[in-house]
Amino acid sequence: AQKVTQAQTEISVVEKEDVTLDCVYETRDTTYYLFWYKQPPSGELVFLIRRNSFDEQNEISGRYSWNFQKSTSSFNFTITASQVVDSAVYFCALSDFISSGSARQLTFGSGTQLTVLP
Amino acid sequence: GAVVSQHPSRVICKSGTSVKIECRSLDFQATTMFWYRQFPKKSLMLMATSNEGSKATYEQGVEKDKFLINHASLTLSTLTVTSAHPEDSSFYICSARPRDRGSGEQFFGPGTRLTVL
Numbered sequence: 001a002q003k004v005t006q007a008q009t010e011i012s013v014v015e016k017e018d019v020t021l022d023c024v025y026e027t028r029d030t031t032y033y034l035f036w037y038k039q040p041p042s043g044e045l046v047f048l049i050r051r052n053s054f055d056e057q058n059e060i061s062g063r064y065s066w067n068f069q070k071s072t073s074s075f076n077f078t079i080t081a082s083q084v085v086d087s088a089v090y091f092c093a094l095s096d097f098i099s100s101g102s103a104r105q106l107t108f109g110s111g112t113q114l115t116v117l118p
Numbered sequence: 119g120a121v122v123s124q125h126p127s128r129v130i131c132k133s134g135t136s137v138k139i140e141c142r143s144l145d146f147q148a149t150t151m152f153w154y155r156q157f158p159k160k161s162l163m164l165m166a167t168s169n170e171g172s173k174a175t176y177e178q179g180v181e182k183d184k185f186l187i188n189h190a191s192l193t194l195s196t197l198t199v200t201s202a203h204p205e206d207s208s209f210y211i212c213s214a215r216p217r218d219r220g221s222g223e224q225f226f227g228p229g230t231r232l233t234v235l
Contacts, residue, residue, distance in 0.1 A: 044226070047223075095223075096222075106224055109161065111161050
């Protein structure tokens with residue numbers, strides 16, 4: 001069965017610090033997709049990134065970067081020079097085929113509450 | 119593009135009444151829509167998957183007679199919480215997957231906060 005683990009329940013950092021959010025996943029599928037979402041206090045999920053299992057290139061988008069390591073089944077997310085507006089809950093999610101069939105459901109991790117202090 | 123709306127954003131109702139939540143894909147056709155429930159400080163829990171024109175598939179432990187889902191068109195799905203009780207109070211989020219998204223990417227609505235008194 002597919003599973004996503006975000007071991008860090010809460011993280012607090014001071015503004016301008018770098019912070020890494022961990023995500024470890026389990027799947028029997030060879031083709032799968034990984035996602036990160038941000039959920040600010042308003043509740044709306046904001047899509048951050050999608051990565052397919054065949055693309056292990058790390059990605060950088062502004063202050064955000066992602067490190068996909070297939071060997072360790074991890075897809076970690078780093079925010080550089082954090083800002084107060086980065087405070088939110090961050091979810092890692094997995095979509096594969098074997099567990100969910102054609103529906104390709106998303107399995108979410110439990111989320112990491114990031115608080116950036118001024 | 120790929121905008122999903124949800125209505126209402128917030129609803130307060132009395133115990134025993136039914137509440138309908140609408141989920142619309144505004145600029146794309148969604149063959150599949152999903153309904154999630156989220157408790158405070160918890161993750162999203164998938165309730166059901168609905169495909170246009172067919173019955174929804176409910177996750178284990180979700181009462182299909184209590185949470186009625188209708189996916190009437192390629193842009194609209196509704197969730198009706200029947201005979202709501204205080205324990206049904208939660209944040210309900212819908213998502214929609216475009217017809218051609220093999221990656222499983224879903225676009226999420228802004229959520230509906232339901233409070234049952």
